[in-house]
Amino acid sequence: MDAHANPAAHGKDHVPHVLPLSTYLKTWGALLVLTAVTVGASYVNFGAANLWIALLIASVKAATVALVFMHLYYDHKFHAVIFGVSLVFLAIFIIFTMFDTQTRGRADGIERERPADIKAPFAGTQAEQKLKEQRGALKIPGESAPTP
Amino acid sequence: MSVIAADDDLEGAPRPRGTNYINAERGIVSWLTTVDHKRIGLMYLGSVLVAFALGGFFALLLRLELLSPGHTIMSANQYNQAFTLHGAVMTFLFIIPSIPGALGNFLVPILLGAKDVAFPRLNLLSLYLYWIGAIFTLSSIVTGGLDTGWTFYVPYASTTNTSVLSVTFGIFVLGFSSVLTGLNFIVTMHKLRAPGMTWYRMPLILWSLYATSIVQILATPVLAITLLLLMAERVFHIGIFDPALGGDPVLYQHFFWFYSHPAVYIMILPGMGIISELIAVHAQRKIFGYKAIAFSSVAIALVGFLVWGHHMFVSGQSEVAATIFSFLTFIVAVPSGIKVFNWVSTLYGGSIKFTAPMLFAMCFLFLFTIGGLTGLFLGMLSVDMHLHDTYFVVAHFHYVMMGGTVTAFLGGLHHWWPKMTGRMYSQKLAAVAAALYFIGFNVTFFSQFILGTRGMPRRYYNYLDQFQPLHAFSTFGSWLLGVGFLLMLYYLLKSLKSGAIAPQNPWGGKSLEWTDAASPPVTENFEHRPVVTEGPYEFNEGKS
Amino acid sequence: MSATDKPARENEFQVAHHFDSADVQFDAGRMGIWLFLVTEILLFGGLFCAFAVFRSWYYADFVEAHHHLNRVMGAVNTVVLICSSLTMALAVRSAQMSKTKLTSLLIGVTLALSCVFLTIKFFEYSHKFHEGLLPGRYFTAEGFHGHHAGIFFAVYFMMTGIHGIHILIGMGLMIWLLRRNMRGEFSSRYYAPVEGFGLYWHLVDLVWIYLFPLLYLIG
Numbered sequence: 001m002d003a004h005a006n007p008a009a010h011g012k013d014h015v016p017h018v019l020p021l022s023t024y025l026k027t028w029g030a031l032l033v034l035t036a037v038t039v040g041a042s043y044v045n046f047g048a049a050n051l052w053i054a055l056l057i058a059s060v061k062a063a064t065v066a067l068v069f070m071h072l073y074y075d076h077k078f079h080a081v082i083f084g085v086s087l088v089f090l091a092i093f094i095i096f097t098m099f100d101t102q103t104r105g106r107a108d109g110i111e112r113e114r115p116a117d118i119k120a121p122f123a124g125t126q127a128e129q130k131l132k133e134q135r136g137a138l139k140i141p142g143e144s145a146p147t148p
Numbered sequence: 149m150s151v152i153a154a155d156d157d158l159e160g161a162p163r164p165r166g167t168n169y170i171n172a173e174r175g176i177v178s179w180l181t182t183v184d185h186k187r188i189g190l191m192y193l194g195s196v197l198v199a200f201a202l203g204g205f206f207a208l209l210l211r212l213e214l215l216s217p218g219h220t221i222m223s224a225n226q227y228n229q230a231f232t233l234h235g236a237v238m239t240f241l242f243i244i245p246s247i248p249g250a251l252g253n254f255l256v257p258i259l260l261g262a263k264d265v266a267f268p269r270l271n272l273l274s275l276y277l278y279w280i281g282a283i284f285t286l287s288s289i290v291t292g293g294l295d296t297g298w299t300f301y302v303p304y305a306s307t308t309n310t311s312v313l314s315v316t317f318g319i320f321v322l323g324f325s326s327v328l329t330g331l332n333f334i335v336t337m338h339k340l341r342a343p344g345m346t347w348y349r350m351p352l353i354l355w356s357l358y359a360t361s362i363v364q365i366l367a368t369p370v371l372a373i374t375l376l377l378l379m380a381e382r383v384f385h386i387g388i389f390d391p392a393l394g395g396d397p398v399l400y401q402h403f404f405w406f407y408s409h410p411a412v413y414i415m416i417l418p419g420m421g422i423i424s425e426l427i428a429v430h431a432q433r434k435i436f437g438y439k440a441i442a443f444s445s446v447a448i449a450l451v452g453f454l455v456w457g458h459h460m461f462v463s464g465q466s467e468v469a470a471t472i473f474s475f476l477t478f479i480v481a482v483p484s485g486i487k488v489f490n491w492v493s494t495l496y497g498g499s500i501k502f503t504a505p506m507l508f509a510m511c512f513l514f515l516f517t518i519g520g521l522t523g524l525f526l527g528m529l530s531v532d533m534h535l536h537d538t539y540f541v542v543a544h545f546h547y548v549m550m551g552g553t554v555t556a557f558l559g560g561l562h563h564w565w566p567k568m569t570g571r572m573y574s575q576k577l578a579a580v581a582a583a584l585y586f587i588g589f590n591v592t593f594f595s596q597f598i599l600g601t602r603g604m605p606r607r608y609y610n611y612l613d614q615f616q617p618l619h620a621f622s623t624f625g626s627w628l629l630g631v632g633f634l635l636m637l638y639y640l641l642k643s644l645k646s647g648a649i650a651p652q653n654p655w656g657g658k659s660l661e662w663t664d665a666a667s668p669p670v671t672e673n674f675e676h677r678p679v680v681t682e683g684p685y686e687f688n689e690g691k692s
Numbered sequence: 693m694s695a696t697d698k699p700a701r702e703n704e705f706q707v708a709h710h711f712d713s714a715d716v717q718f719d720a721g722r723m724g725i726w727l728f729l730v731t732e733i734l735l736f737g738g739l740f741c742a743f744a745v746f747r748s749w750y751y752a753d754f755v756e757a758h759h760h761l762n763r764v765m766g767a768v769n770t771v772v773l774i775c776s777s778l779t780m781a782l783a784v785r786s787a788q789m790s791k792t793k794l795t796s797l798l799i800g801v802t803l804a805l806s807c808v809f810l811t812i813k814f815f816e817y818s819h820k821f822h823e824g825l826l827p828g829r830y831f832t833a834e835g836f837h838g839h840h841a842g843i844f845f846a847v848y849f850m851m852t853g854i855h856g857i858h859i860l861i862g863m864g865l866m867i868w869l870l871r872r873n874m875r876g877e878f879s880s881r882y883y884a885p886v887e888g889f890g891l892y893w894h895l896v897d898l899v900w901i902y903l904f905p906l907l908y909l910i911g
Contacts (some may be wrong), residue, residue, distance in 0.1 A: 013881050014714035016788035024785065028778040032771065039767050042909035054905035061901045069781040069894045076719065078338075079726045086730040089366050090737040092453055094744050097402045100457065100469035101745045107467050263710035266720045331727045339720040340710065369731040373738030377850065380827075386846035387828025388742055394840035395828075399745060403738055672709070 017074055027068040034061045168570065168668040183268035184671060188275050189254030190568065193561075195278065196250055199241035202286075204633065206234035211592070211626040214619050217611050224609040228295035229310070231607060233288070235298030240319050241282050243553055244411065247418035248329050248364075249278065251560050252357050254568060256333055258661045258669060259351050261342025261678040266335040270328050277325035284318030287311070297607065299408070302389040302400045306381045313382060316375045323368045323375075326414070330364030333357055342660070344680035348442075351659045351684040352428075352435065355442040356421025359449035363410045363417070366453070371407035374400070398464050405456035413452040415549055416516075417445055419556030420487055423512050426559050427491050429657045430506035431498030434685040437490040444483035451480050461532045470529055477527035484520050488513065503655065504578035508559030511586045515551025519544060522597065537607075540600025543593045551589060558585070558636070565640065566650030567661055570668040573643035577635060584632030591625025659684035705882040718884055725888040729895050732858075736899050739851045743906060746843050753838030757845065758911025760825055760833070762816060766908035769812050770900065776805035777897040784890040787873070787883035795886065796873050802893070803866045806859050813856055820845070848907055855903060858896045865889050 038057040046053055067073040072080050122128040169186045179187060209230050213220045222230065253271065257264050265271050288294045288311040296305040296312060305312050337350070337358055378400070380386045387393030389400045428435040435441065457465060457473030491513060500506065522544040526532050535541060566572055595618045600606075604615050611619065653662040661669075664678040711717040747754045783798035824832030827846035869889055872878065878886055 014718045016880050016883070018785060018788045021782075021785070024778060024781050028774065031774045031777075035767065035770050035774065038905050038909065039763070042763070042905070050910045054910045055902075058902050058905050062898050065777060065894050065898050065901065069777055070891055075722070079723065082723070082726045082730060086366070086733040089453060090734060090740070093370065093406055093734070093737055094741045096454065096457070096469070096472075097399070097406075097741055098744060098748070099472055100398070100402065100460075100465045101396070102748060103466040103468040104464075105466070257710075266710075267724060268710070270724075327728075327731055331724055334727060335720050335724050338723060339716050365727055365730055366734060369733075369735040370738050373735050373854075376854070377738070377742075380846075380850060384827060385829035386850065387842050388746075388846050388850075390828065393828045394746075394750065394843045395846075396745070399742065403741075 017071075019068075019071075019074070023068060027064055030064055031061055034064075166666070167670060168666065169671050170570075170668055172671045181272075183264070183272055185253050185257050185265050185268065185271060186568075186669060186673075188271050189250055189252070191275055192245065192253055192278070193250035193568075195275075195282070196242050196246045199237055199282065200246075203234055203238035203242055204630070206230050206237065208626055208630055210234060211623040213609075214611075215623045216620075217613060217616060225293075225295065227609045228607075229293035232294045232297050236285060236294070236315060236319070238549075239298055239411075239415075240322050241278075241285065243415045243549060244326055245278055245322075245329070246557050247422065247553070247560065248326075248333070248357060248360055248414075249274075251422070251557070251564060252329070252333065252418060255564065255661060256336055256354065256357060257340065258665055258673050259354055259659055259684075260337065260340055261345055261660050261664070261674070261680060262336065262340035263672040263674075265332045266339055267328075267332050271332055274325045274328035274332070277321050277328070281318045281320075281322035281325060284314050284321060287318070288315045299404060300375075300378060301404075302378065302381065302397045303391075305378060306389060313379060316378055320372055320375045323372050326364050327368045330361035330368075333361045334365070342678050342680055346680075348438065349680055349683045352424035352438065352441050352445075353418070353421030356417045356424070356445040359445040360414050360417045362446070363414050363449045363452065367407045367410040367414070370403060371411075374403040374407065377403070398460065401460050401463050401465075402456070405459045406453075409456035409459060410449075410452045412545075412548070413448055415553045417448060419512070419553040420445065422556040422560035422563070423491060423509050424487075425657075425659070426505045426509040426563055427494050428685045428687075429563070429655050430503055430509065431495050431500045432656060432687045433494055433498030434683075434687055435490070436493035436496075437486075438683070438685070440486050441490050444486045447483040448480060451476070451483070455480055455527075458527050458532070461529055462536045474527060474529040474532075478524065481520065481524055481527075488517055488520070502579070503562075504573075504575055504582060505559045505563035505655070507579060507582040508555050508562060511582065511589075512552060512555040512559065514586075515547050515555060515589065519547030519549075519551050522547065535600060537605055538600035539596040539604045539606055542606045543596035543600060546593045546596070551593070555585075555589075558582075561640075563655065564661070565643070566654050567665070567667050567669070569644060569647075570650050571643040571647035572650050572654065573647055574639045577639040581632050581635040581639070584628055584635065588625050588628030588630075588632055592622050592629060593625070595619075595622040595625070656687075658686055705879075714881070721884045721888060722891075725891050729891060732892075732895055732899075736851070736854070739847065739854070740902070740906075743847050743851070746840070746847060747911075750838065750840040750843060753836075753840040754844050755911045756836060756838055757825075757841040758907065758909075760820075760823070761848070761908045761911075762819070763908050765812050765816050766904050769809055770904045772805050772809045772812070773897045773900050776802045776809070777894055779805065780890050780893045784883070784887050787878045787886040788880055790879040792873060792876060792878065795878065796870060799866055799870050799873065799886075803863060803870070806863050806866070810856065810859060813852065820849075844911070851903055851907065855896065855899055858899075862889075862893055862896060865892070 034057055038054060038061075041053055041057070042050075066083065072083060117123055120128075122131065169184055170190075173182075179191065182188065209222070210227070213222050213227055213230070253265070291311045291314060292309070294310045294312060294315050296308060296310070300312065300316060337354060341350075377386075377388055381389050385393070388395045389397050391397060424435060424441055455473055455477045457469050458477045461470050461474070522540070526535055526541060526544055562573070562578060599615055599618050599622070602615070602618075604611055604618075650667040652665070652667050654667075655662070657663070660674075660678050660680070664674050664676075666675075707714050707717055711720065779798045779801045783795050783802065786794040786798060820826065824830075824834075825845055826832065826842075827849050828842045831842035831845060833841070866889070869886060872885065
């Protein structure tokens with residue numbers, strides 16, 4: 001972000017931000033415990049909640065890895081934004097696709113009940129009534145496709 | 149200021165003086181191993197122009213075939229292969245890499261006041277990947293052709309015995325190339341701005357390239373996985389897209405359009421950026437609504453991810469999803485509209501010069517507006533049911549992609565040609581070419597709007613006799629377009645040999661490439677590191 | 693032209709000509725890696741999307757099919773990957789502290805753990821091949837109630853397969869890192885490739901963290 005903050009700094013060394021060893025070991029321990037928890041939870045049937053419990057634990061683990069091992073907690077905020085944006089767009093991808101896949105066939109019932117006549121799709125509807133009024137006495141050559 | 153070199157009286161002028169990025173090193177190896185963004189940009193430019201010529205050649209063949217119903221010059225199978233290659237080459241080998249790869253690579257570091265992009269070697273890799281991808285894609289011409297259309301819809305793409313694999317693999321590789329370019333631009337803009345170059349002092353083309361890069365990074369990997377799944381489907385019959393095995397072909401379309409709809413913004417956004425530059429510089433007027441244009445680019449990039457389902461209104465997608473996508477589609481029109489209004493407001497009261505780049509910018513405004521507005525017809529669910537897969541769609545996306553992006557690309561090419569090559573071209577011939585282009589374009593494609601509303605389906609080899617006059621008219625337009633392009637090729641090549649030496653700032657621009665870099669620039673762009681003290685559009689308007 | 697392509701010794705590290713300072717160069721590299729990771733997330737995301745769609749359609753079939761995956765092997769592999777993530781994170785740390793030998797050792801351990809991972813994966817795969825638990829048309833296993841177990845295995849093989857390819861690529865990169873580290877190229881002044889690779893490796897772990905419960909535990 002601050003490419004021009006200090007032009008005179010060329011050649012100055014990068015000083016790494018070293019985390020204490022214990023932080024890594026604790027994170028590792030937490031990840032192992034959470035793995036045990038998620039495996040353990042899979043032996044209990046929570047019904048539909050199975051998925052959400054598994055996802056919740058996985059997300060806690062993923063967040064731990066990202067924040068500590070990947071240094072997101074200590075890094076530039078912008079890198080966290082990049083990471084977050086990717087998750088948002090992944091969510092959009094999945095959710096919008098499922099708008100379709102989860103709601104297919106909603107019109108099937110209506111179409112079964114009131115099947116449309118392909119030759120005269122508007123027969124018996126308000127639209128047909130209006131059309132007739134508009135065209136008045138004009139004779140329409142059937143409701144079939146216009147002659148080429 | 150703004151001295152437009154009188155071109156014709158400097159025939160046979162001496163070569164540009166001094167060392168610049170073109171003559172700094174010699175020999176083909178120095179070009180193939182260069183990490184100079186300008187040389188990479190120039191190689192990209194050459195490559196995409198070859199791709200454009202190839203795609204254009206297929207287009208002319210298609211139009212010729214459609215001159216009369218039935219067999220004119222090729223068989224139905226050849227016709228299917230020709231339109232597939234036309235689409236695939238133009239989309240993946242030309243439009244997507246055109247502006248970012250060629251002009252973007254050349255311009256981004258210079259406009260920022262940097263010496264190079266952040267990752268110069270990745271930049272070269274991106275070009276190599278482009279070539280490799282292009283070879284795989286084009287290899288289909290000799291290995292059995294491809295007749296799926298550029299969209300590779302399943303189930304046909306997973307069953308046809310044409311060379312789907314090599315093309316999809318080629319496009320998979322091209323995706324990497326595109327991602328690397330986008331990644332490089334984002335990091336460059338964050339990390340390598342010159343002293344004083346704040347975000348709001350960046351020329352607007354950088355904002356639009358930034359937005360483009362966001363889309364490239366977020367969308368392209370989904371294309372990669374789509375193509376991988378398609379390849380797995382073809383080779384291993386894994387069934388994810390095969391309804392006989394429980395899969396879903398419509399899911400393929402979701403995957404494909406999650407990339408390919410945002411990809412149309414990869415195509416148009418850089419063009420919009422170019423137009424912002426051209427209009428401000430050639431009208432010598434401060435751009436109207438800088439922030440509105442800048443943020444509308446980002447808005448288009450982000451909202452563009454929410455509307456892919458409007459390509460699938462007749463695909464068997466659920467009614468609920470179709471309604472949502474139709475509604476959201478109208479929202480994308482808003483930022484595009486903001487841009488057009490701002491450009492027109494910029495022109496108002498400006499000292500407009502009808503230079504070649506300005507003529508192309510004018511073409512853009514006209515053609516893009518038509519293209520954008522007809523997009524609204526197609527975004528409306530009920531109207532699209534009738535217009536879907538007709539020539540109306542073909543005309544619409546040619547107005548946006550060609551009338552928009554290609555016109556902007558040509559405008560940008562004419563605008564930065566003196567900077568890239570150090571030579572001026574003939575303004576008179578350029579004006580004639582722009583006129584031919586504009587007339588040819590409208591003749592070719594406006595007739596297709598009419599064809600579409602009358603029910604002419606797209607991708608058909610044969611058609612009813614009643615459509616013949618309009619088809620013939622459209623084919624005639626394609627010849628005008630062809631002549632226009634040949635003329636452009638002629639005077640641009642001629643300028644390389646005998647064009648007048650370009651001054652540093654032929655158009656009176658205020659951004660860094662004009663004020664601080666020579667024509668053509670030196671290897672690391674600037675003699676002295678530029679320090680930016682004001683925005684790129686601070687023209688002396690009182691004087692003119 | 694960046695400093696990374698010269699076989700420079702530790703004290704020869706130079707800031708690439710187009711960067712203002714070493715800090716900017718580091719940040720640029722890290723931002724580049726993060727942007728690359730975004731593409732990885734969306735690449736895998738496509739498969740997660742397919743998983744979500746098909747699981748919601750064929751819930752019973754998915755539950756039935758997932759019982760044919762070996763939960764123990766999956767759990768062991770999870771632990772292996774988490775351990776390799778730790779050793780890689782520690783390798784970055786030791787590179788930051790210029791402990792060259794320790795860095796080599798830790799990268800070596802990570803490499804060994806990735807071999808363990810792939811070996812276990814190999815046994816799992818060969819079991820599936822043997823049983824005919826294969827995607828789509830090649831699904832030949834018998835005794836299933838549902839008709840769509842093939843889709844589950846299509847998703848399973850695509851997900852774990854692409855993940856496995858990432859592990860393989862990671863192993864190649866680790867060998868490359870080891871060579872460079874042994875030549876003494878990395879130190880607290882310059883360790884960007886180690887750090888960048890570390891981020892990649894953690895992401896591969898992160899993907900597995902989701903794959904494991906979704907495929908092995910709940911199906």
